[in-house]
Amino acid sequence: MSAMVELDGVRKIYAEGTPAEVAALRGVSLRIERGEFVAIMGPSGSGKSTLMNLIGCLDVPSAGLLRIDGVDIGQLDLAARARLRLDKLGFVFQGFHLLTRMSALDNVMLPLGYAGVPRGERRARAEQALKDVGLGERMQHRPSELSGGQQQRVAIARALINRPPILLADEPTGALDSQTGADILALFKRLQLAGHTIILITHDAEVAHKADRVVHIRDGRIESEERLA
DSSP: OOOSEEEEEEEEEESTTSTTOEEEEEEEEEEEOTTOEEEEEOOTTSSHHHHHHHHTTSSOOSEEEEEETTEEGGGOOHHHHHHHHHHHEEEEESSOOOOTTSOHHHHHHHHHHHTTOOHHHHHHHHHHHHHHTTOTTOTTOOGGGSOHHHHHHHHHHHHHTTOOSEEEEESTTTTSOHHHHHHHHHHHHHHHHTTOEEEEEESOHHHHTTSSEEEEEETTEEEEEEEOO
């Protein structure tokens, strides 16, 4: 069985061939198995955000091979990459990126509208997603009426609404207090047990050590890997 994410000799160069050329990734090879919880850790400028963008199909490698669930993204045009993102990937960020004038329910329903799901089904699926993250009693609340942890739960529900097998989380606890951050990480573990592949980007060792494996990246290269489970 193929891995959910496979990188083989991936390089990413910005402004290639110009005086401003920057090699953000320098031959990264990495395999993430289906259902695995992996943390990618590194200092600012290490290449971890570039790696996140590539795995998230927001960009393509300058060289090397990148497969998402067996699909070579280098062979896809923009429309096909967008479809792959919609089908395979959910995104959670440090900033919750919720629409402030909309309820939690309406925020979670949004991706289903882009996918062409009928409104009745959109509502039913969004309600269930909010219940799954413990917000069944907060569906009609706007973001300003929710705590930071509750807003992040709304963002996670929205990321999962299209039932993607992979969840990408970029510093998801960075704006939260320690207890709320721990609650969010516990939610990720439950999602992993339900079958999701979790890829978490962080600079925080305590957060990273909640994963099964920590991949350390520095200067665009994988420096080391640490298996925890």
